[in-house]
Amino acid sequence: MKNTKILFLLFISVLFTGTASASTINNVKAIDNNNIELTASPDVVFSDINVVGDVKLLKDVNVSFSARDTENHKKVLLNLSSDLTANTSYSLISILWANWNIDFDIGDFLEWEIVNKNLVESEEWIEKINIVDSKTIELYYTTDLTEDTFEFKILSEIKTKSMSSEWNNVLNLELVKNLEVSTNYIVMILSLEDALWNSISFNEDLYDLNTPAILEKVVEEKEVVVATPKKEPEVIPEWNMKDIALNSAETPKTGTTTSILIMVALLANLAFYFRKKFIK
Numbered sequence: 001m002k003n004t005k006i007l008f009l010l011f012i013s014v015l016f017t018g019t020a021s022a023s024t025i026n027n028v029k030a031i032d033n034n035n036i037e038l039t040a041s042p043d044v045v046f047s048d049i050n051v052v053g054d055v056k057l058l059k060d061v062n063v064s065f066s067a068r069d070t071e072n073h074k075k076v077l078l079n080l081s082s083d084l085t086a087n088t089s090y091s092l093i094s095i096l097w098a099n100w101n102i103d104f105d106i107g108d109f110l111e112w113e114i115v116n117k118n119l120v121e122s123e124e125w126i127e128k129i130n131i132v133d134s135k136t137i138e139l140y141y142t143t144d145l146t147e148d149t150f151e152f153k154i155l156s157e158i159k160t161k162s163m164s165s166e167w168n169n170v171l172n173l174e175l176v177k178n179l180e181v182s183t184n185y186i187v188m189i190l191s192l193e194d195a196l197w198n199s200i201s202f203n204e205d206l207y208d209l210n211t212p213a214i215l216e217k218v219v220e221e222k223e224v225v226v227a228t229p230k231k232e233p234e235v236i237p238e239w240n241m242k243d244i245a246l247n248s249a250e251t252p253k254t255g256t257t258t259s260i261l262i263m264v265a266l267l268a269n270l271a272f273y274f275r276k277k278f279i280k
Contacts, residue, residue, distance in 0.1 A: 022203040032216040046165035053192035060184040061154040073144040083134040096151040185209040
């Protein structure tokens with residue numbers, strides 16, 4: 001049976017060689033509160049034994065309001081539509097104006113102050129982050145801000161527990177944390193291999209996922225931890241912004257405006273990262 005499958009895949013590979021363009025993800029949907037289903041184009045067949053690849057799920061924490069402080073021009077206030085949670089890594093990305101992005105990690109408790117330990121002396125960047133409460137953030141910059149309009153993205157990664165398929169073009173992602181209802185997520189494909197261990201080239205790397213108002217609960221919901229500060233936090237390396245840029249050579253030709261804006265910001269951040277590295 002296994003040999004038959006391999007012969008079938010070889011036939012498909014020959015059939016599409018030289019004529020097929022990049023593969024696509026035609027549909028992304030939440031099956032329940034713990035699983036996501038990705039349906040690829042018919043030319044893709046995933047392994048039913050071991051799916052090899054790196055796919056990340058990012059939660060889009062909506063910034064409902066942002067403004068520069070009227071007295072302190074180095075300070076920007078952010079209000080969020082949903083709560084920041086404990087034991088979560090976040091990436092704050094500037095969409096408009098300055099490309100001053102930063103990754104930060106929240107441990108067991110929400111922290112009042114996160115100092116940017118990666119800041120180089122005399123460098124223009126974010127000096128520190130103050131988390132006032134689960135929905136309020138204060139950003140402090142090293143220089144006075146001259147702009148009045150700001151737009152930010154805040155993303156957090158939802159860890160993937162496993163990837164599986166049934167020898168077809170449908171890929172299932174099992175998550176470590178439960179999905180939230182009526183929430184925006186971004187599926188990021190860094191790499192994927194087919195059943196013959198060939199790297200799959202997709203025409204896009206970022207895909208939007210909007211969960212419905214009702215999700216079947218196959219895994220019991222875990223309580224969201226929102227607490228008072230306890231210990232000094234740590235600014236973590238900018239892994240996700242760097243990885244996205246390195247694995248996305250060009251901006252997708254199609255896709256939502258949100259995805260395109262994120263890609264532009266991430267590519268700009270990569271250039272900033274290397275500039276900072278050589279300054280050191």
